[in-house]
Amino acid sequence: MTSVDKTATSAARTRIEPDGRAYLLVVEGDSSSLFHLPRDGTIVIGRASEAELRLTHGSVSRRHATIRIDGGVAQVADLESHNGTRVNGEAVTAARTLSSGDVVAVGDVLLVVHTTIEPALTRAVLAEASWRRRLAEELERALTYRRSLAVFAIDDVAIGDLTPEISDALRLIDVIGRGENGQLLVLLPESERAAALDAARRLADVLPPTARLGVATCPADAVDADAIVFSARSAARAAAPRGIAHPADTVERIDLGSRSVLVADPAMSRLYALLERVAASTLPVLITGETGVGKENAAFAVHHWSKRREGPFVVLDCSAIPPTLIESQLFGHEKGAFTGAHAARAGVFEQARGGTVFLDEIGELPLEMQPRLLRALEERVIRRIGAAEPTQLDVRLVAATNRSLEDECRAGRFRQDLLYRLQGARVILPPLRDRQCEIPILARELLAQACARDDRAPLEITPAAMQVLLTHEWTGNVRELRQAMDFAAVAAPDAFVEPSDLPPHITGAPGSISAAMTAISPPVDVADPTEPPVPSASSFRAIADELRELERRRMVEALAATGGVKSRAAQLIDMPIRTFTLKAKQYKL
Numbered sequence: 188m189t190s191v192d193k194t195a196t197s198a199a200r201t202r203i204e205p206d207g208r209a210y211l212l213v214v215e216g217d218s219s220s221l222f223h224l225p226r227d228g229t230i231v232i233g234r235a236s237e238a239e240l241r242l243t244h245g246s247v248s249r250r251h252a253t254i255r256i257d258g259g260v261a262q263v264a265d266l267e268s269h270n271g272t273r274v275n276g277e278a279v280t281a282a283r284t285l286s287s288g289d290v291v292a293v294g295d296v297l298l299v300v301h302t303t304i305e306p307a308l309t310r311a312v313l314a315e316a317s318w319r320r321r322l323a324e325e326l327e328r329a330l331t332y333r334r335s336l337a338v339f340a341i342d343d344v345a346i347g348d349l350t351p352e353i354s355d356a357l358r359l360i361d362v363i364g365r366g367e368n369g370q371l372l373v374l375l376p377e378s379e380r381a382a383a384l385d386a387a388r389r390l391a392d393v394l395p396p397t398a399r400l401g402v403a404t405c406p407a408d409a410v411d412a413d414a415i416v417f418s419a420r421s422a423a424r425a426a427a428p429r430g431i432a433h434p435a436d437t438v439e440r441i442d443l444g445s446r447s448v449l450v451a452d453p454a455m456s457r458l459y460a461l462l463e464r465v466a467a468s469t470l471p472v473l474i475t476g477e478t479g480v481g482k483e484n485a486a487f488a489v490h491h492w493s494k495r496r497e498g499p500f501v502v503l504d505c506s507a508i509p510p511t512l513i514e515s516q517l518f519g520h521e522k523g524a525f526t527g528a529h530a531a532r533a534g535v536f537e538q539a540r541g542g543t544v545f546l547d548e549i550g551e552l553p554l555e556m557q558p559r560l561l562r563a564l565e566e567r568v569i570r571r572i573g574a575a576e577p578t579q580l581d582v583r584l585v586a587a588t589n590r591s592l593e594d595e596c597r598a599g600r601f602r603q604d605l606l607y608r609l610q611g612a613r614v615i616l617p618p619l620r621d622r623q624c625e626i627p628i629l630a631r632e633l634l635a636q637a638c639a640r641d642d643r644a645p646l647e648i649t650p651a652a653m654q655v656l657l658t659h660e661w662t663g664n665v666r667e668l669r670q671a672m673d674f675a676a677v678a679a680p681d682a683f684v685e686p687s688d689l690p691p692h693i694t695g696a697p698g699s700i701s702a703a704m705t706a707i708s709p710p711v712d713v714a715d716p717t718e719p720p721v722p723s724a725s726s727f728r729a730i731a732d733e734l735r736e737l738e739r740r741r742m743v744e745a746l747a748a749t750g751g752v753k754s755r756a757a758q759l760i761d762m763p764i765r766t767f768t769l770k771a772k773q774y775k776l
Contacts, residue, residue, distance in 0.1 A: 232251050337375040339400055341401075408434045475613070536569050619664040
């Protein structure tokens with residue numbers, strides 16, 4: 188009679204941990220017993236004392252066969268036994284994979300396989316370069332077909348920590364990568380934001396206690412490979428041990444008293460840290476960057492962090508002042524100093540006494556005024572137009588420009604010595620298109636602000652609309668993004684912002700401006716074209732009022748079409764830039 192050696196079975200369990208769900212039913216005649224199989228390992232079957240499954244029947248060889256289990260997949264192989272090994276009646280000549288219900292004949296002993304283990308396929312772990320190539324392919328597919336994907340970055344988990352439980356928490360289509368900095372990276376194709384967060388929670392439950400998981404999705408957070416990986420890695424750094432964080436958790440809100448600035452890009456974080464250090468000095472500061480990039484906020488940060496924070500912060504836009512008035516705006520004038528000077532007036536340098544003067548668009552300062560400004564800065568005194576006595580200068584100067592002042596100097600339009608005097612410290616702000624991880628964060632914040640101003644319930648940006656925002660060039664930078672969100676807050680008919688609710692210069696779709704204007708303005712009744720109009724007395728208005736209304740509307744349309752770039756908007760409606768700037772202030776655009 189066949190029997191299973193219980194001692195051998197116990198020894199096997201000490202060497203290889205059994206799974207508990209897979210076993211062999213060992214049958215001979217009217218006797219049977221169970222032998223539990225491990226998830227991984229090799230079982231030797233035979234009469235030898237060292238066999239893990241020891242049998243005593245005479246038809247069984249000393250080392251008859253093996254069953255090898257790897258990740259839940261079991262294979263049987265014959266060890267050149269005397270009576271052979273069969274599976275379901277067929278002789279085993281090479282390793283054969285077993286399935287639940289298979290009957291293995293070892294000599295005259297039958298082993299019935301029972302398992303509920305699903306084969307755990309071995310996962311390839313890609314090097315970061317290979318993983319990024321796969322990410323780029325999936326991103327292209329997602330953007331082309333308007334699909335979603337997610338990226339996980341996992342800190343404090345080594346490749347050796349990849350347990351079957353971690354593998355089981357992921358899908359077979361998910362791709363694991365080994366980051367060059369030691370992080371694990373996981374790509375989850377076809378994953379909406381909600382599904383990605385569910386997967387992250389399942390994964391967090393089986394990660395080591397110190398692991399931190401960051402989640403970023405396309406297109407909700409980024410559409411560029413570098414940006415989405417950066418967002419996920421930044422989120423992982425912000426997560427608690429065994430916690431989950433999102434890109435929104437990495438946002439830094441810099442409090443500047445009456446203002447606040449949202450920062451998520453590391454370059455912007457470093458620049459604001461530099462501005463805080465520079466603010467402690469007395470150096471003049473020159474801030475450069477494209478239009479709408481946030482130069483005034485940076486200038487205000489210098490004022491707020493300086494010893495002059497209790498003093499005034501006075502702004503003068505050099506591009507908005509006619510050349511004949513710029514001297515008076517800077518230095519002031521006495522009563523009767525020139526035609527129209529009916530009263531004395533202090534210039535910005537006097538208005539800002541004890542505080543900071545911010546000269547925006549300093550590159551537009553007329554060449555003939557530059558020597559006077561240079562002399563005032565060097566001698567620390569100013570003189571009002573028509574005044575006999577000078578006034579002591581007591582201000583911190585911050586200037587900004589969207590031009591290359593070096594190019595302006597070479598062209599003879601800006602003085603080299605004034606440039607040297609202005610750039611005691613110089614800060615260059617990067618354009619919004621180079622801060623992709625900030626676009627979703629800023630878009631949601633600006634949209635929320637626009638809805639609050641209009642007393643409208645909060646709106647949500649759909650993935651399709653976010654993809655449009657993330658792929659736009661943003662030549663007008665944050666200012667253009669703000670105007671786009673202001674537009675969307677008016678144009679969106681329901682609780683979601685779709686691509687059709689964005690300005691036409693962003694989507695390329697015609698007609699959106701007129702739709703938004705219809706939403707802003709009350710409807711106008713159109714008379715039957717076959718009948719001559721019969722205006723009522725109440726329909727007449729002053730022509731000047733109607734002209735101002737038309738002018739304002741055309742300026743709004745031009746700004747929307749150019750992303751808020753004033754110079755381009757002025758060109759569209761053939762209006763001088765200085766006139767356009769003055770009227771924009773009058774109309775509160």
